[in-house]
Amino acid sequence: MAGIEFAEFDDPEQAELYKIMVDELRCLVCQNQNLADSNAPLAKDLRNEIQKMIKQGNSRDEIVDFMVARYGDFVLYRPPFKAYTLILWLGPFIGLVLAIYILINIIRSRSTQQSDEISELDKQRVSDLFGTNTRTDKK
Amino acid sequence: MRKAFYIPLGLFVILVIILSIGLTRDPRTIPSPLINKPAPEFTLPLLYRQAETFSPQQMRGKVWLLNVFASWCSGCRAEHHFLMQMARIPGVNLYGLNYKDVPLDGKKWLEQFGNPYKSVAKDINGRVGIDWGVYGVPETFVIDKQGIIRYKQIGPIDQKAINETLLPLIKKLQLQ
Amino acid sequence: MIPELGNIALILALCMAVIQSVLPITGTFTNNQALIRLARPAASLQLTFMVISFACLLYAFITHDFSVRYVAENSNTRLPFIYLVSGVWGAHEGSLLLWALVLSIWTMMVNLFSRGIPEDMVARVLAVMGLISIGFILFILLTSNPFARQFPVPIDGFDLNPLLQDPGLAIHPPMLYMGYVGFSVAFAFAIAAMLQGKLDAAWARWARPWTMASWIFLTLGIALGSWWAYYELGWGGWWFWDPVENASFMPWLVGTGLLHSLAVTDKRNTFKAWTVLLSVLAFSLSLLGTFLVRSGVLTSVHAFASDPARGVFILIFLVIVVGGSLSLFAWRASIFKNNVRFNLLSRETFMLLNAVLFVVMAGFILLGTLYPLLLDALNMGKVSVGPPYFNTIFIPLGIPIVLILGIGITARWKQDNGSRLIKALRMPMILSVVLGTVTAVVLVRGVFTAELASFKFIGAELALILAWWIVINSGKLITDRLKNRDNKMSGLQLIPRAVYGMTVAHIGVAVFVVGIILTSLFSIEKDVRLSNNSSVELAGYEFVFEGVRNVLGPNYQAAEGRVLVRKDDKDLVLLHPQKRYYPVKQNTMTEAAIDASLWRDLFVALGEPLGGSPDKSKLEPLDKSNTGAWSVRVYYKPFIRWIWLGALIMSIGGFISATDKRYRVRKLAKQLNMQDNEVATGA
Numbered sequence: 001m002a003g004i005e006f007a008e009f010d011d012p013e014q015a016e017l018y019k020i021m022v023d024e025l026r027c028l029v030c031q032n033q034n035l036a037d038s039n040a041p042l043a044k045d046l047r048n049e050i051q052k053m054i055k056q057g058n059s060r061d062e063i064v065d066f067m068v069a070r071y072g073d074f075v076l077y078r079p080p081f082k083a084y085t086l087i088l089w090l091g092p093f094i095g096l097v098l099a100i101y102i103l104i105n106i107i108r109s110r111s112t113q114q115s116d117e118i119s120e121l122d123k124q125r126v127s128d129l130f131g132t133n134t135r136t137d138k139k
Numbered sequence: 140m141r142k143a144f145y146i147p148l149g150l151f152v153i154l155v156i157i158l159s160i161g162l163t164r165d166p167r168t169i170p171s172p173l174i175n176k177p178a179p180e181f182t183l184p185l186l187y188r189q190a191e192t193f194s195p196q197q198m199r200g201k202v203w204l205l206n207v208f209a210s211w212c213s214g215c216r217a218e219h220h221f222l223m224q225m226a227r228i229p230g231v232n233l234y235g236l237n238y239k240d241v242p243l244d245g246k247k248w249l250e251q252f253g254n255p256y257k258s259v260a261k262d263i264n265g266r267v268g269i270d271w272g273v274y275g276v277p278e279t280f281v282i283d284k285q286g287i288i289r290y291k292q293i294g295p296i297d298q299k300a301i302n303e304t305l306l307p308l309i310k311k312l313q314l315q
Numbered sequence: 316m317i318p319e320l321g322n323i324a325l326i327l328a329l330c331m332a333v334i335q336s337v338l339p340i341t342g343t344f345t346n347n348q349a350l351i352r353l354a355r356p357a358a359s360l361q362l363t364f365m366v367i368s369f370a371c372l373l374y375a376f377i378t379h380d381f382s383v384r385y386v387a388e389n390s391n392t393r394l395p396f397i398y399l400v401s402g403v404w405g406a407h408e409g410s411l412l413l414w415a416l417v418l419s420i421w422t423m424m425v426n427l428f429s430r431g432i433p434e435d436m437v438a439r440v441l442a443v444m445g446l447i448s449i450g451f452i453l454f455i456l457l458t459s460n461p462f463a464r465q466f467p468v469p470i471d472g473f474d475l476n477p478l479l480q481d482p483g484l485a486i487h488p489p490m491l492y493m494g495y496v497g498f499s500v501a502f503a504f505a506i507a508a509m510l511q512g513k514l515d516a517a518w519a520r521w522a523r524p525w526t527m528a529s530w531i532f533l534t535l536g537i538a539l540g541s542w543w544a545y546y547e548l549g550w551g552g553w554w555f556w557d558p559v560e561n562a563s564f565m566p567w568l569v570g571t572g573l574l575h576s577l578a579v580t581d582k583r584n585t586f587k588a589w590t591v592l593l594s595v596l597a598f599s600l601s602l603l604g605t606f607l608v609r610s611g612v613l614t615s616v617h618a619f620a621s622d623p624a625r626g627v628f629i630l631i632f633l634v635i636v637v638g639g640s641l642s643l644f645a646w647r648a649s650i651f652k653n654n655v656r657f658n659l660l661s662r663e664t665f666m667l668l669n670a671v672l673f674v675v676m677a678g679f680i681l682l683g684t685l686y687p688l689l690l691d692a693l694n695m696g697k698v699s700v701g702p703p704y705f706n707t708i709f710i711p712l713g714i715p716i717v718l719i720l721g722i723g724i725t726a727r728w729k730q731d732n733g734s735r736l737i738k739a740l741r742m743p744m745i746l747s748v749v750l751g752t753v754t755a756v757v758l759v760r761g762v763f764t765a766e767l768a769s770f771k772f773i774g775a776e777l778a779l780i781l782a783w784w785i786v787i788n789s790g791k792l793i794t795d796r797l798k799n800r801d802n803k804m805s806g807l808q809l810i811p812r813a814v815y816g817m818t819v820a821h822i823g824v825a826v827f828v829v830g831i832i833l834t835s836l837f838s839i840e841k842d843v844r845l846s847n848n849s850s851v852e853l854a855g856y857e858f859v860f861e862g863v864r865n866v867l868g869p870n871y872q873a874a875e876g877r878v879l880v881r882k883d884d885k886d887l888v889l890l891h892p893q894k895r896y897y898p899v900k901q902n903t904m905t906e907a908a909i910d911a912s913l914w915r916d917l918f919v920a921l922g923e924p925l926g927g928s929p930d931k932s933k934l935e936p937l938d939k940s941n942t943g944a945w946s947v948r949v950y951y952k953p954f955i956r957w958i959w960l961g962a963l964i965m966s967i968g969g970f971i972s973a974t975d976k977r978y979r980v981r982k983l984a985k986q987l988n989m990q991d992n993e994v995a996t997g998a
Contacts, residue, residue, distance in 0.1 A: 026699050028274035031614045045265050070272040072172040077701030084695050088686050092679035092708050099671045107659050124516050144648040148641040160692035161612040162626045
């Protein structure tokens with residue numbers, strides 16, 4: 001757990017921005033923690049730096065640019081929306097739409113085909129009654 | 140319709156290829172975004188001669204290396220004798236950045252093991268380190284005559300890095 | 316001696332696994348009954364040897380045998396007994412041994428509870444499980460042997476990672492493994508059916524209870540892990556979208572889809588291809604998870620000591636098992652011929668849609684988890700994909716699942732009618748919007764004292780409407796069944812247990828949804844500096860800091876704080892957060908103090924002593940500290956227990972379903988015999 005230092009801000013909006021920044025930036029030393037939770041000395045330094053920048057009035061984008069210029073996109077837990085992350089951000093929704101579309105088509109094409117007079121299911125029922133398989137009551 | 144049954148297998152093959160390549164990579168190393176960009180400016184006091192300062196500006200026209208080290212860093216101890224080796228090669232300008240260290244400890248460390256650097260700047264609070272994207276020690280940067288960073292070595296230098304990467308690069312940059 | 320015995324037992328288990336798999340499979344192809352009948356006894360022997368092997372490792376831990384390297388790396392003489400036991404699975408080699416043991420346990424259970432299933436089918440199932448056992452035992456013997464000795468023998472061992480020294484964490488891996496590994500049974504049934512070349516109607520009925528049992532364990536295992544992370548890691552989080560967490564969540568998602576798909580295949584004899592594919596997919600994701608955790612391709616807090624060489628072995632294993640299964644699937648495509656029709660508007664469609672949604676969700680998590688790897692492999696740099704991404708995508712994908720839950724349980728099988736369905740859903744729609752809004756207003760204004768015209772209120776309202784949607788539709792399902800009965804009580808008794816189980820599980824989902832949304836929106840945290848008798852106010856509670864004193868534990872020293880919590884001028888509870896120092900591994904751990912209740916948790920954690928020594932990693936005896944002030948973190952977490960409660964209720968629902976009498980195959984077989992006899996004797 002991180003040393004709990006005090007990033008004290010007079011302006012609650014600044015406090016909110018700080019919280020968002022240290023949550024969404026990745027620690028480069030303890031790479032499985034965000035800046036908020038990491039105990040690494042570098043994380044501490046970066047938290048101080050961010051605090052300073054916020055108090056100087058820098059915006060979220062400016063802080064993000066500062067970090068990315070020095071450490072690359074790796075430092076962002078929220079991947080940027082760029083050409084090479086298009087699949088990442090859009091993929092799930094395209095996948096969803098595609099999956100549903102294919103599903104509906106398959107079901108439609110099946111249900112419009114002529115079904116047999118006696119369905120496979122009924123044939124099964126008959127053989128169950130007189131055969132060795134048993135089925136309990138079905139709902 | 141039968142062909143569709145091959146889709147899961149196809150996707151799996153792609154997955155395996157990605158994972159295989161992944162096994163050859165180290166997820167922990169972070170490439171520097173400063174490669175081929177101008178070296179961030181700074182002015183820092185020297186470790187040994189307090190009144191004087193060092194800044195990359197002074198090194199224009201020369202190819203040089205900045206090695207980030209600290210007395211508390213075990214990897215620095217491991218690479219130290221390779222640094223001594225490099226320092227003896229003519230044309231290699233090796234400068235040190237004593238990173239987040241107590242100056243006395245830094246000096247003691249160099250006295251104990253030897254000083255390969257032409258000069259050492261002290262970055263006590265690590266602020267310059269942040270500007271250079273330092274996230275672990277040791278790290279070594281190769282800067283060309285125009286002050287552009289051309290290469291960053293993450294972690295200790297070994298013989299392979301010297302022979303295959305650093306020396307050839309230094310030679311190439313000197314010819315520019 | 317004992318470690319060598321353990322190693323030998325392991326080798327013997329491997330031999331049994333070979334006999335359990337290769338011979339019976341050959342027997343099924345050549346119709347050799349003798350070979351087929353080898354499967355069951357081989358399975359029993361494999362279990363016996365695995366138990367012996369595991370017992371030997373346990374013995375080495377309990378007797379502090381530090382000549383065994385794994386024991387020395389994960390225990391010492393001061394470690395409390397319970398952690399000597401749980402330390403057995405605390406690191407890579409031992410946890411693999413546990414994996415193999417759990418697999419042999421599931422194999423034995425299939426052996427014992429499969430009397431109603433044709434022998435050659437059982438032989439195939441056991442054989443497939445045997446093949447997997449071979450893979451894991453071989454992996455242990457060749458690359459990760461926990462019995463490896465070391466010389467010289469150290470006097471004392473290292474410590475078990477202090478994070479793992481916790482009862483919650485002791486039980487989390489066994490539960491998870493029972494789940495992950497349990498999916499191998501459904502997997503084996505699917506492979507067996509494909510090998511048989513025939514997918515008959517009974518297949519789904521056989522596979523269901525096994526899938527349900529594994530799913531229950533996995534649900535509990537994941538919930539335990541989340542709960543443990545919350546109280547142990549000290550920063551109030553309960554899910555981090557860490558690669559290893561995702562590795563357990565993906566099989567769960569596919570497993571849930573599989574449960575629903577199996578239900579349809581069982582009842583309606585359709586979706587066979589899809590159900591078989593999901594069975595393969597669920598276990599494949601379990602194996603993939605094993606790969607991700609142990610190969611070093613991803614950084615993770617959970618990752619065991621990673622080693623690319625081990626990664627290669629597991630990858631090859633993956634290729635054989637998953638690649639083999641999917642090839643079999645494609646090759647046997649013809650056995651999935653389906654003549655059963657159903658309308659686009661039918662319960663079948665909604666169940667299928669549900670399964671598809673779960674798979675899409677598992678897919679997006681896989682995408683996010685592997686994306687950094689993908690870009691790196693293509694030399695396109697390094698990115699990070701973390702909670703902000705996953706949280707953003709999870710919600711829009713989750714909402715349709717909940718909506719379809721309500722529609723699906725209301726729709727008719729085979730053919731429903733648009734206007735009937737809408738009419739049936741009308742009352743639940745109206746009621747859930749009304750109830751959802753009302754409860755949201757009461758909670759947001761009354762309890763959380765937040766503004767109504769805010770994003771948080773809308774979020775809360777949405778969550779509550781969705782939760783009521785599930786509850787009302789589920790309740791309606793039950794009341795509709797009682798509609799035409801005069802005797803409601805006997806009507807209730809006639810409803811199959813499976814329906815009750817389903818209802819309970821779905822209500823668990825509603826509880827879960829409420830928990831995650833409300834706690835995410837309305838948690839409050841404050842970091843403050845407190846010295847003796849100063850206090851901080853949070854969410855209407857007052858936290859009074861009464862100082863810190865030194866305490867000694869069995870293998871640690873700690874600074875223990877006293878924090879009195881008051882509300883409305885009344886003392887509520889005294890909390891004792893600790894900051895522990897473990898001298899052997901030189902770790903500092905924060906033990907948060909939590910006042911738990913159904914509606915909210917109050918959470919206090921010690922930070923650092925302020926104005927204290929420059930070396931913060933060492934704990935100073937506190938009479939030296941001059942100001943006695945500490946940095947303290949205080950949390951208010953509303954409805955957080957609903958998250959794990961929801962998971963627990965889901966598991967209970969699953970358990971109720973699993974005890975439905977349709978699974979009492981043996982009982983039925985007996986009854987049938989009696990009926991046959993009656994008919995024959997004309998009784």
